[in-house]
Structures are given as structure tokens and as C-alpha cells.
Amino acid sequence: xxxxxxxxxxxxxxxxxxxxxxxxxxxxxxxxxxxxxxxxxxxxxxxxxxxxxxxxxxxxxxxxxxxxxxxxxxxxxxxxxxxxxxxxxxxxxxxxxxxxxxxxxxxxxxxxxxxxxxxxxxxxxxxxxxxxxxxxxxxxxxxxxxxxxxxxxxxxxxxxxxxxxxxxxxxxxxxxxxxxxxxxxxxxxxxxxxxxxxxxxxxxxxxxxxxxxxxxxxxxxxxxxxxxxxxxxxxxxxxxxxxxxxxxxxxxxxxxxxxxxxxxxxxxxxxxxxxxxxxxxxxxxxxxxxxxxxxxxxxxxxxxxxxxxxxxxxxxxxxxxxxxxxxxxxxxxxxxxxxxxxxxxxxxxxxxxxxxxxxxxxxxxxxxxxxxxxxxxxxxxxxxxxxxxxxxxxxxxxxxxxxxxxxxxxxxxxxx
Numbered sequence: 335x336x337x338x339x340x341x342x343x344x345x346x347x348x349x350x351x352x353x354x355x356x357x358x359x360x361x362x363x364x365x366x367x368x369x370x371x372x373x374x375x376x377x378x379x380x381x382x383x384x385x386x387x388x389x390x391x392x393x394x395x396x397x398x399x400x401x402x403x404x405x406x407x408x409x410x411x412x413x414x415x416x417x418x419x420x421x422x423x424x425x426x427x428x429x430x431x432x433x434x435x436x437x438x439x440x441x442x443x444x445x446x447x448x449x450x451x452x453x454x455x456x457x458x459x460x461x462x463x464x465x466x467x468x469x470x471x472x473x474x475x476x477x478x479x480x481x482x483x484x485x486x487x488x489x490x491x492x493x494x495x496x497x498x499x500x501x502x503x504x505x506x507x508x509x510x511x512x513x514x515x516x517x518x519x520x521x522x523x524x525x526x527x528x529x530x531x532x533x534x535x536x537x538x539x540x541x542x543x544x545x546x547x548x549x550x551x552x553x554x555x556x557x558x559x560x561x562x563x564x565x566x567x568x569x570x571x572x573x574x575x576x577x578x579x580x581x582x583x584x585x586x587x588x589x590x591x592x593x594x595x596x597x598x599x600x601x602x603x604x605x606x607x608x609x610x611x612x613x614x615x616x617x618x619x620x621x622x623x624x625x626x627x628x629x630x631x632x633x634x635x636x637x638x639x640x641x642x643x644x645x646x647x648x649x650x651x652x653x654x655x656x657x658x659x660x661x662x663x664x665x666x667x668x669x670x671x672x673x674x675x676x677x678x679x680x681x682x683x684x685x686x687x688x689x690x691x692x693x694x695x696x697x698x699x700x701x702x703x704x705x706x707x708x709x710x711x712x713x714x715x716x717x718x719x720x721x722x723x724x725x726x727x728x729x730x731x732x733x734x735x736x737x738x739x740x741x742x743x744x745x746x747x748x749x750x
Contacts, residue, residue, distance in 0.1 A: 338352065372441065373426055373437065373441065374426045374441050374444040374445050375426075375445070376411075376423050376424060376425045376426075377423070377424040377425075377445055377448060377449055378421045378422070378423055378424075379421065379422045379423075379424065379449070379452060379453075379456070380419070380420070380421055380422075381413075381420050381422050381456065382461050382500075383417070383419075383420055384461045384487070384489050384498045384500045385456070385459045385461055385500055386412075386413065386415075386420050386422075387415070387487065387489065387500070388459065388486075388487045388500040388501055389459075390412075390415055391487060396412075399455050402451070402455060403424065403448065403451065403452060403455075406447060406448055406451050407427060407430060407436075407440055407444065407448075408424050408426070408427075408444075408448045408451075408452075409425045409426075409427050410422060410423075410424060411423040411424075422452075424448045424449070424452060426441075426444060457503075458503060459500070459501065459502060459503065460500070460502075460503040460506045460507070461498050461499065461506070462498065462499045462506060462510055463496055463497075463498055464496065464497045464499070464513070464514070464517060465495060465496065465497075466490060466492075466495060466496055466497035466517060467495055467521070467524075468492045468495070469524055470517060470520045470521055470524060471490045471497065473520050473523075473524065474516055474517065474520055475490075477516060478513070478516075482509070483512075483513075485501055485502065485505040485509075486499055486500060486501035486502075486505050486506055487500040487501060488500075497517075499513055522556055522572070522573045525573050525574045525575075526571065526572060526573060526574070527571075527572075527573075527574045527577050528569065528570065528571045528577075529569075529570045529571075529577050529578075529581055530562070530565065530567040530568065530569055530570070531567055531568040531570065531581055531584045531585060531588075532565075532566065532567045533561075533566065533567060533568050533584065533588060534566060534627060534629075534634075534636065535563065535566060535611075535627055536611065536615075536625045536626060536627035536634065536636045537588055537591055537593075537625075537636050538561050539611070539612045539615075539625055540591070540615075540623065540624065540625040540636055540637070540638075541587055541588070541591075543612070543616075543625070544623060544638070546584070546587055547559055549583065550579075550580045550583055550584070553579050553580070553583070554572065554576035554577070554579050554580040555576070556572045556573055556576055557570055557571065557572035557573070557576045557577055557580045558570070558571040558572055559580070568584055590638070591636055591637065591638060592636070592638065592639060592640055592642070592643050593634060593636045593637075594634070594635045594643045594647065595629070595632045595633070595634050595635075596632065596633050596635065596650070597632055597633075598632075598633050598650075598654070599706075600631070601656045601693075601695075601704050601706045602633075602654050602655075602656050602706055603628055603631055603632070603633065604691075605656075605691050605706040605707055606626065606628050606633060606654070607628045608688065608691065609688045610687075610688075611625065611627050611628075612625065613687060614626075617687075617708075618646075618649050618650065618654075619645075619646050619649060622637070622645050622646055622649070623638040623639070623642045624636065624637030624638070624642040624643060624645070624646035625637070626646070626650065633650065635647060635650070652709065653708055653709050654707070654708065654709070655706070655707075655708075655709045655712050656704065656705070656706040656712070657704075657706075657712055657713075658702045658703065658704050658705070659702060659703040659705070659716070659720050660700065660701075660702050661694070661700060661701040661703065661723065661727075662700070662727050663726070663727040663728050664700070665728070666722075666723055666726050667701075667703070669726065671722075671726070672722070672726075675719070675722055679692060679714075679715045679718060679719070680692065682714075683707070683711040683715055684711075688707070689707050689708045689711040690705060690706065690708065690711040690712055690715050691704075691705070691706050691707055692704075692715060692719070693706075703719055705719065
């Protein structure tokens with residue numbers, strides 16, 4: 335080869351340049367520098383700023399990445415901390431540029447290979463973003479420094495009202511539900527409000543009877559609901575957004591309800607005031623979506639439709655009755671027998687809840703026994719009371735004494 339290279343070569347009177355080929359490096363060496371093997375240029379890889387901070391906070395992880403890339407003839411140059419758009423630079427080691435044999439072997443595929451090796455190293459890490467208000471962060475910052483959060487970085491960005499969980503993908507996925515629950519609970523605690531919705535007792539009870547509370551809980555699971563009888567309003571307590579949702583649903587449902595006031599016998603109104611209106615409404619109306627309550631000495635019916643109200647009114651007029659038994663002898667209700675009968679009727683008729691009331695009241699023409707309640711019970715009690723009063727009434731009547739006058743002629747003939 336050396337002899338061949340020292341000779342002058344021509345082809346058709348043209349001088350040819352001849353250079354040696356080296357099989358070991360797969361290259362020809364020619365020219366003034368005897369080297370056309372180019373050193374691979376650097377490769378830039380974008381990286382998430384939060385992941386970069388996590389790596390910088392863990393020197394062991396950083397060194398491990400550098401070591402693994404060194405095994406592939408690669409130097410890792412890290413961006414400066416705080417760079418808003420960080421880039422990691424992967425460079426070919428400068429000390430290998432002079433080693434032509436090594437350079438010639440790895441240079442052609444170096445760029446692709448280092449990217450292929452570096453990408454999985456970065457894919458091990460994950461970042462999740464959360465909305466986070468500054469007051470929430472102040473409340474949880476100590477909690478996220480505790481042992482359950484070891485191995486991950488919780489990075490707040492209060493100006494953007496964000497927080498980031500950064501770390502190994504498996505660790506982040508394990509911590510995510512814990513952190514999410516903590517943020518949600520803290521949000522609820524910090525944003526908890528109390529509100530009231532004015533609502534008549536009957537309207538509230540009929541709405542409850544038809545699963546309003548269940549419906550509210552589906553959209554507002556963290557709202558506590560109670561009814562305040564003193565202020566006749568529904569109290570709502572919980573996260574502000576859920577309270578507003580629940581309040582809106584109650585108001586909309588109430589606006590859809592129908593109501594109607596009906597006049598009834600004062601004794602019936604007194605009876606209805608004494609009973610549990612929810613239980614009595616259920617007993618009277620069954621599948622009708624209606625309920626009654628007593629307001630201003632009148633019966634107020636509340637229902638979902640006009641048809642419900644009309645049906646409820648018909649049933650109330652038919653099933654709720656009042657009968658009276660006049661007392662000509664007021665001593666009738668003073669006897670032990672009367673007390674026994676009254677106790678017996680109360681026990682019999684009201685064993686499963688109040689269905690009838692028996693009272694002695696002054697009437698237009700004297701005292702009377704007033705029997706009020708459900709028609710079947712009233713009829714039973716009325717029959718026995720009327721029978722008792724009829725058998726035990728003592729009637730006193732004044733009878734005038736008319737004298738028999740005799741004529742004077744008959745006076746001497748009288749008989750003894």
C-alpha cells in the first residue's frame with residue numbers, strides 16, 4: 335500500500351489522487367487533516383420545570399441519570415434552576431473526538447441512540463397539576479411534609495393558584511388520591527357556609543316524602559340539611575357551591591308545588607292541629623302527592639299538582655268528620671260509667687295512632703259531646719256514646735195539677 339501511494343497515478347492524462355482506506359474504522363483518510371469524521375452535535379431535550387426541580391432536589395437520581403448516559407458516550411448538561419423553558423443538552427464527550435476508531439463507530443448513530451436511551455429515563459417521572467387556592471396551601475403545607483408524601487415533590491405556584499405533584503410515576507399515582515382528598519376536604523372546610531330557605535312545614539315534609547333530600551345529596555353530597563321549626567326554614571350547611579345548588583333545588587321544587595286553603599268545622603281543625611300531620615296525611619292520601627297543615631284556623635293543602643289537591647280535598651271532606659250528641663242531663667258525663675266508656679273508646683279507636691277525639695263542650699242549647707276524627711272511628715264512637723247518653727239521661731218535667739170543682743148542690747151528697 336505504501337509503495338502504491340508513493341507512485342504517481344494518471345487516467346487519460348488526468349492525475350488521480352489516491353488515499354488509504356482503513357477497514358478498522360470504515361473510513362478513508364485524506365485531505366490536509368486526513369479526517370472527515372464529524373463529531374456529533376449536541377441534542378437538546380425539553381424537560382418539565384417541575385420534574386427538573388424534583389431531579390435537582392435528589393442528587394442520587396441526578397447522578398444516576400448522568401452515569402447511565404455516560405455508558406452511551408454522552409455527557410448530560412443540565413439547565414440552570416429557574417429557567418422557564420428548560421432544555422437538557424446531551425453532548426458527545428470532547429475527549430473521544432480524537433479517538434478516530436471509536437468516533438467512526440459511534441458517530442453515525444449517536445444522536446438517535448442517546449435520544450432513545452434518554453427518553454425512558456425521563457418517562458419514569460410524572461407531574462400532575464391541581465387547582466389550589468393560597469389559603470388552602472397555607473392550611474395543608476405542613477401536612478404534605480409528613481411521611482405519606484415522602485418521595486414526591488409538592489410544588490405550589492400560588493400566583494397561578496396551582497399545585498404540582500412531581501416524582502416517580504408510581505409514587506405520584508399512589509399519592510394523587512391522598513392529596514386530592516386532602517385538597518377537597520380543606521376546600522370544603524374553608525369555603526363552608528350556612529344558609530336558610532323559608533319553607534312551610536307541610537311543603538318540606540311532602541318534599542322529603544318524595545325523595546327531595548336524596549336528590550339534593552346526589553348533586554350536593556357534603557351539604558347537611560335540617561329543618562328549623564322555630565323559623566319554619568330549611569337550614570343548609572356545607573361548601574358554598576353545594577349549598578347554592580341545594581338551595582336552588584329547594585326553591586325550584588317549592589315553586590312547582592300547588593297549595594289550597596279550605597275551611598272546615600272548628601272541631602276538625604282542632605283535631606288536625608293535635609295529630610301528626612305527616613302521619614295523618616299518609617293515612618288519608620296514600621299515593622296522592624299531597625299533605626295538609628293548619629294555618630290561621632284553616633286547613634292548607636300542599637301538593638305537586640292541582641289534581642293532587644282536588645283529590646286530597648275530596649278525601650279530607652269525606653274521611654274527616656265531626657258528630658255531636660246533645661246532653662240534656664249534664665250529670666251523664668260526671669258518672670264513673672262515662673269515664674270508663676270514654677277511656678274504652680279512646681283505647682279502642684286510638685290504639686294505632688290518634689283517629690278520634692271525644693270532648694264535652696258547651697253548645698248552643700246546652701252541653702254536648704263532640705266526636706271528631708276519621709269517619710269510621712267517629713261512627714263507632716258516636717253510636718256507643720249516643721246509646722249511653724240515651725240510657726242514662728234523667729229527664730225532669732213539670733206537670734200542672736188541675737183541681738176538680740163541684741157544684742153547690744152536690745156538696746151534701748159527696749162520698750168519702
